[in-house]
Amino acid sequence: MRGFFLLALTMPVGAQEIYDLLLKNGHVIDPKNKRNERLDIAVGKGRILKVARGIPAAHSRRVVDASDYYVTPGLIDIHGHFGADGVNPDHNCLRNGVTTAVDAGSAGASTFAAFKTAVIDRSKTRVLAFVSGAPDLAGKYPEIVLGPRMEDSLADLRPGDILTNIYGKTAPPLAEARGKGVILDSGQFWFRVAVPALKQGLLPDTISTGMDKNSLLLPRAAMTNVMSKFMAMGLTIEQVVERTTLGPAKAIRRPELGSIDVGGVADLAVLELRTGAFAFLDSGHAKLTAGKELRCVLTVRNGAVVWDSEGLSLTHWRDAGPYSNYK
Amino acid sequence: MKFAIVCLTAGLAWSQPLYDLLLKQGHVIDPANGIDKVMDIAVANGKIARVAANIPASEARKVIYAQGLYVTPGLIDLHAHVFGYSGSIFPDDSALPAGTTTIVDAGGAGWRTFDEMLDRVIRPAKTRVLSLINIVGHGMIGQAFEDNVADMDSEKTAAKIIERRGHIVGIKTAHFGGYGWTAIDRAIAAGNLAKVPVMVDDKILTLTGRTSKEKLLSKLRPGDMHTHVFNDRQLELVDRFTGKLQPYVAEARARGVLFDLGHGGGSFLWPVAAKAMAQGFFPDTISTDLHSSSIMMAESDMPNCISKMLNLGMGLQDAILRSTVSPAKAIARYPELGTLGEGRVADIAIFRLKSGVFAFKDAWQHKTLGTQKLECVLTVRAGDPVFDLEGRGFPEWDKAGKYEVIR
Numbered sequence: 120m121r122g123f124f125l126l127a128l129t130m131p132v133g134a135q136e137i138y139d140l141l142l143k144n145g146h147v148i149d150p151k152n153k154r155n156e157r158l159d160i161a162v163g164k165g166r167i168l169k170v171a172r173g174i175p176a177a178h179s180r181r182v183v184d185a186s187d188y189y190v191t192p193g194l195i196d197i198h199g200h201f202g203a204d205g206v207n208p209d210h211n212c213l214r215n216g217v218t219t220a221v222d223a224g225s226a227g228a229s230t231f232a233a234f235k236t237a238v239i240d241r242s243k244t245r246v247l248a249f250v251s252g253a254p255d256l257a258g259k260y261p262e263i264v265l266g267p268r269m270e271d272s273l274a275d276l277r278p279g280d281i282l283t284n285i286y287g288k289t290a291p292p293l294a295e296a297r298g299k300g301v302i303l304d305s306g307q308f309w310f311r312v313a314v315p316a317l318k319q320g321l322l323p324d325t326i327s328t329g330m331d332k333n334s335l336l337l338p339r340a341a342m343t344n345v346m347s348k349f350m351a352m353g354l355t356i357e358q359v360v361e362r363t364t365l366g367p368a369k370a371i372r373r374p375e376l377g378s379i380d381v382g383g384v385a386d387l388a389v390l391e392l393r394t395g396a397f398a399f400l401d402s403g404h405a406k407l408t409a410g411k412e413l414r415c416v417l418t419v420r421n422g423a424v425v426w427d428s429e430g431l432s433l434t435h436w437r438d439a440g441p442y443s444n445y446k
Numbered sequence: 447m448k449f450a451i452v453c454l455t456a457g458l459a460w461s462q463p464l465y466d467l468l469l470k471q472g473h474v475i476d477p478a479n480g481i482d483k484v485m486d487i488a489v490a491n492g493k494i495a496r497v498a499a500n501i502p503a504s505e506a507r508k509v510i511y512a513q514g515l516y517v518t519p520g521l522i523d524l525h526a527h528v529f530g531y532s533g534s535i536f537p538d539d540s541a542l543p544a545g546t547t548t549i550v551d552a553g554g555a556g557w558r559t560f561d562e563m564l565d566r567v568i569r570p571a572k573t574r575v576l577s578l579i580n581i582v583g584h585g586m587i588g589q590a591f592e593d594n595v596a597d598m599d600s601e602k603t604a605a606k607i608i609e610r611r612g613h614i615v616g617i618k619t620a621h622f623g624g625y626g627w628t629a630i631d632r633a634i635a636a637g638n639l640a641k642v643p644v645m646v647d648d649k650i651l652t653l654t655g656r657t658s659k660e661k662l663l664s665k666l667r668p669g670d671m672h673t674h675v676f677n678d679r680q681l682e683l684v685d686r687f688t689g690k691l692q693p694y695v696a697e698a699r700a701r702g703v704l705f706d707l708g709h710g711g712g713s714f715l716w717p718v719a720a721k722a723m724a725q726g727f728f729p730d731t732i733s734t735d736l737h738s739s740s741i742m743m744a745e746s747d748m749p750n751c752i753s754k755m756l757n758l759g760m761g762l763q764d765a766i767l768r769s770t771v772s773p774a775k776a777i778a779r780y781p782e783l784g785t786l787g788e789g790r791v792a793d794i795a796i797f798r799l800k801s802g803v804f805a806f807k808d809a810w811q812h813k814t815l816g817t818q819k820l821e822c823v824l825t826v827r828a829g830d831p832v833f834d835l836e837g838r839g840f841p842e843w844d845k846a847g848k849y850e851v852i853r
Contacts, residue, residue: 310843398836405846406837430805430813436716439812
């Protein structure tokens with residue numbers, strides 16, 4: 120009797136929940152919570168409700184079998200160009216598992232309001248921004264405008280600022296930058312610089328795409344493609360996931376992002392590690408051949424499946440009942 | 447010393463390659479020229495210079511090998527949205543990675559707004575952007591505008607087409623929610639004045655007084671296009687009770703009315719497409735209706751639309767025809783576009799036909815599983831490789847020299 124009473128006390132109220140979405144049996148990599156194992160993830164009302172083994176499939180309206188895949192926090196790309204002359208964030212981020220994208224300076228003090236209306240407010244992707252020369256904007260839009268600076272030259276950076284394009288043509292002094300407490304971000308890069316730098320242990324703190332309307336085409340600066348490039352240069356999948364989730368969340372000082380926290384927003388990426396013969400280009404238009412490639416097969420943003428290339432969450436049309444125009 | 451320099455210069459002049467680019471050993475599908483076999487394609491000055499069985503690699507500045515891949519004319523997407531509409535996409539980042547080198551904006555601009563589209567979208571894009579101008583003067587900017595018959599001016603629309611013939615290839619009428627035939631009649635009147643086709647995207651399930659049969663048999667002219675062919679909200683293609691193809695559809699086709707895929711976010715339904723294609727009814731032109739809702743879950747880009755057709759029984763050669771020659775003809779841009787004929791602009795796409803098990807999703811987010819899927823690996827626009835997924839045209843990084851960007 121006493122045991123029963125204690126059990127009743129420790130049971131949280133409303134523990135029996137109905138989930139909107141259950142990702143079952145995926146290999147979860149969640150660096151912040153030190154998860155690197157097969158787990159189920161239950162989602163409801165846009166939030167992560169439970170992360171555990173053996174969550175019953177019967178408790179969810181929609182179930183995705185993620186056995187063949189890795190499941191990670193929604194990826195964070197801290198260097199993209201999403202202004203009028205850039206690329207569309209949803210079309211190019213969500214399809215690659217990126218649920219938070221940071222615009223690197225498309226908008227200035229005078230154009231930020233227009234950028235917010237035209238891009239940020241209209242995107243499903245969480246779009247944040249580095250805005251240079253407008254210190255008051257971060258106070259006015261603390262949800263969007265980031266504190267640290269991002270530059271591709273070390274000169275003006277302070278500890279906690281972000282140095283990007285670190286393996287670019289004019290490779291900055293990385294060891295000095297790291298000593299100074301500056302965060303090292305990959306951005307646009309050259310294998311001819313990156314391969315020797317990685318061999319010397321100068322790994323990036325964050326992996327980003329530097330995507331703009333040119334780099335998206337050549338060299339295909341999309342997130343899973345960039346992650347594949349770093350894996351081809353020797354990083355493990357755990358290392359690239361950390362540098363696209365926890366690493367960037369710390370860099371932009373958004374600790375609530377980049378992890379799979381119970382109660383947190385349900386932004387998730389489901390990634391497939393394919394084996395075959397692949398080749399990847401860099402910003403100098405030289406290639407690296409590799410035997411593995413990471414692709415995003417499903418993206419959850421705010422609890423909703425927004426990308427599902429393998430149809431994992433969908434019903435076959437022949438099983439979907441009679442069709443009607445009044446859906 | 448002087449002698450050596452002279453020799454060197456002479457040597458350079460001799461070895462100056464004939465071609466800028468050579469695509470070797472790909473399986474060329476060029477329906478316009480009846481080619482369906484392994485061939486080499488040489489490009490010079492942005493144009494197709496030679497198509498032959500074995501062109502020496504030494505004759506080109508850059509050689510790209512395409513063994514095991516299909517080489518086709520750059521695809522022509524007859525129906526997409528890149529201006530005006532709130533869900534518009536950027537042409538380059540979505541078209542070029544899909545092998546689409548010509549994208550036709552379906553009604554984003556009207557005669558009042560076309561010049562803005564020219565400056566903001568058409569001229570800056572690497573993709574060739576053409577326009578089906580909306581019969582609505584303000585273009586496709588919302589239901590209230592698209593219902594306003596006072597802004598449907600046939601004369602002014604025709605005048606803008608005649609002024610901008612290089613960019614405007616026809617007229618679009620879409621989404622008209624009012625009663626009767628005003629939108630379609632005015633679009634066709636403008637088409638008669640400017641001698642261009644009309645693309646129709648119409649409602650039949652609301653109280654419009656319009657029917658598929660009347661529209662197809664008494665309104666549309668030969669060469670006019672009905673888009674969203676596999677969505678029975680805009681066109682009743684198959685009888686919703688018996689599943690049989692409507693007889694008036696075959697009659698309209700026999701008369702020369704064209705049926706465009708126009709996949710979109712609400713306009714490709716497996717039940718309709720599967721029934722129609724099983725009865726031999728294929729769309730004349732394969733197009734995406736690409737915009738922000740169709741580009742995500744339904745993935746209605748050109749290679750996916752083609753893959754969906756393949757998995758419903760269309761042959762690859764036929765699908766390429768309906769994505770190159772047929773749309774070019776529909777907008778009177780054949781044979782300038784849609785072929786790999788010598789002397790034509792070098793717009794070329796290279797695809798891998800993957801085998802495996804793949805999911806394909808319709809506009810209602812129901813899937814089917816198929817065993818072949820087309821993937822674009824390289825796109826050439828006006829002789830320039832603008833997309834090269836695997837770096838086929840570029841050297842390995844450790845053989846690439848110091849720091850120059852490789853062209």
